[in-house]
Amino acid sequence: MASRISLKAKGKNSKGSKSSEERSTAQCVKEWSTWAMKKAKVITHYGFIPLVIIIGMNSEPKPHLSQLLSPV
Structure with missing residues:
Protein backbone atom coordinates (compact mmCIF):
# COMPACT_ATOMS: atom_id res chain seq x y z
CA MET A 1 0.00 0.00 0.00
CA ALA A 2 1.36 3.36 -0.99
CA SER A 3 1.00 6.28 1.36
CA ARG A 4 -0.81 9.37 0.15
CA ILE A 5 0.65 12.83 0.38
CA SER A 6 -1.73 15.52 1.50
CA LEU A 7 -1.32 18.97 -0.05
CA LYS A 8 -3.86 20.74 2.12
CA ALA A 9 -2.93 24.21 3.29
CA LYS A 10 -2.49 24.70 7.02
CA GLY A 11 -2.46 27.74 9.25
CA LYS A 12 -2.39 31.17 7.61
CA ASN A 13 -2.81 29.86 4.06
CA SER A 14 -6.18 28.23 4.68
CA LYS A 15 -9.29 29.81 3.21
CA GLY A 16 -11.30 32.15 5.40
CA SER A 17 -13.39 35.31 5.37
CA LYS A 18 -10.66 37.56 6.85
CA SER A 19 -7.99 39.12 4.70
CA SER A 20 -4.33 38.38 5.31
CA GLU A 21 -3.72 41.93 6.61
CA GLU A 22 -6.43 41.64 9.26
CA ARG A 23 -5.24 38.20 10.22
CA SER A 24 -1.63 39.30 10.54
CA THR A 25 -2.62 42.33 12.62
CA ALA A 26 -4.75 40.17 14.89
CA GLN A 27 -1.93 37.65 15.13
CA CYS A 28 0.55 40.40 16.06
CA VAL A 29 -1.78 41.72 18.77
CA SER A 70 11.90 36.81 61.22
CA PRO A 71 8.61 34.96 61.70
CA VAL A 72 8.02 36.39 65.19
Whole structure:
Protein backbone atom coordinates (compact mmCIF):
# COMPACT_ATOMS: atom_id res chain seq x y z
CA MET A 1 0.00 0.00 0.00
CA ALA A 2 1.36 3.36 -0.99
CA SER A 3 1.00 6.28 1.36
CA ARG A 4 -0.81 9.37 0.15
CA ILE A 5 0.65 12.83 0.38
CA SER A 6 -1.73 15.52 1.50
CA LEU A 7 -1.32 18.97 -0.05
CA LYS A 8 -3.86 20.74 2.12
CA ALA A 9 -2.93 24.21 3.29
CA LYS A 10 -2.49 24.70 7.02
CA GLY A 11 -2.46 27.74 9.25
CA LYS A 12 -2.39 31.17 7.61
CA ASN A 13 -2.81 29.86 4.06
CA SER A 14 -6.18 28.23 4.68
CA LYS A 15 -9.29 29.81 3.21
CA GLY A 16 -11.30 32.15 5.40
CA SER A 17 -13.39 35.31 5.37
CA LYS A 18 -10.66 37.56 6.85
CA SER A 19 -7.99 39.12 4.70
CA SER A 20 -4.33 38.38 5.31
CA GLU A 21 -3.72 41.93 6.61
CA GLU A 22 -6.43 41.64 9.26
CA ARG A 23 -5.24 38.20 10.22
CA SER A 24 -1.63 39.30 10.54
CA THR A 25 -2.62 42.33 12.62
CA ALA A 26 -4.75 40.17 14.89
CA GLN A 27 -1.93 37.65 15.13
CA CYS A 28 0.55 40.40 16.06
CA VAL A 29 -1.78 41.72 18.77
CA LYS A 30 -2.25 38.21 20.14
CA GLU A 31 1.49 37.53 20.17
CA TRP A 32 2.22 40.90 21.81
CA SER A 33 -0.39 40.41 24.52
CA THR A 34 0.90 36.89 25.22
CA TRP A 35 4.48 38.20 25.44
CA ALA A 36 3.41 41.04 27.76
CA MET A 37 1.49 38.70 30.07
CA LYS A 38 4.46 36.33 30.33
CA LYS A 39 6.76 39.23 31.24
CA ALA A 40 4.24 40.58 33.78
CA LYS A 41 4.00 37.14 35.38
CA VAL A 42 7.79 36.92 35.78
CA ILE A 43 8.06 40.48 37.14
CA THR A 44 5.25 39.82 39.64
CA HIS A 45 6.76 36.50 40.67
CA TYR A 46 10.23 37.85 41.41
CA GLY A 47 9.25 41.35 42.50
CA PHE A 48 6.54 40.76 45.09
CA ILE A 49 8.66 39.86 48.12
CA PRO A 50 11.26 42.62 47.51
CA LEU A 51 8.37 45.08 47.16
CA VAL A 52 6.92 43.98 50.50
CA ILE A 53 10.34 44.31 52.16
CA ILE A 54 10.88 47.81 50.72
CA ILE A 55 7.42 48.95 51.84
CA GLY A 56 8.05 47.44 55.28
CA MET A 57 11.42 49.22 55.57
CA ASN A 58 9.77 52.58 54.82
CA SER A 59 6.91 52.23 57.31
CA GLU A 60 6.70 53.62 60.83
CA PRO A 61 8.21 52.41 63.17
CA LYS A 62 11.25 51.62 61.03
CA PRO A 63 12.14 47.95 61.56
CA HIS A 64 15.50 46.36 60.86
CA LEU A 65 15.79 43.87 58.01
CA SER A 66 16.17 41.00 60.48
CA GLN A 67 12.89 42.00 62.15
CA LEU A 68 11.10 41.98 58.78
CA LEU A 69 12.38 38.53 57.86
CA SER A 70 11.90 36.81 61.22
CA PRO A 71 8.61 34.96 61.70
CA VAL A 72 8.02 36.39 65.19
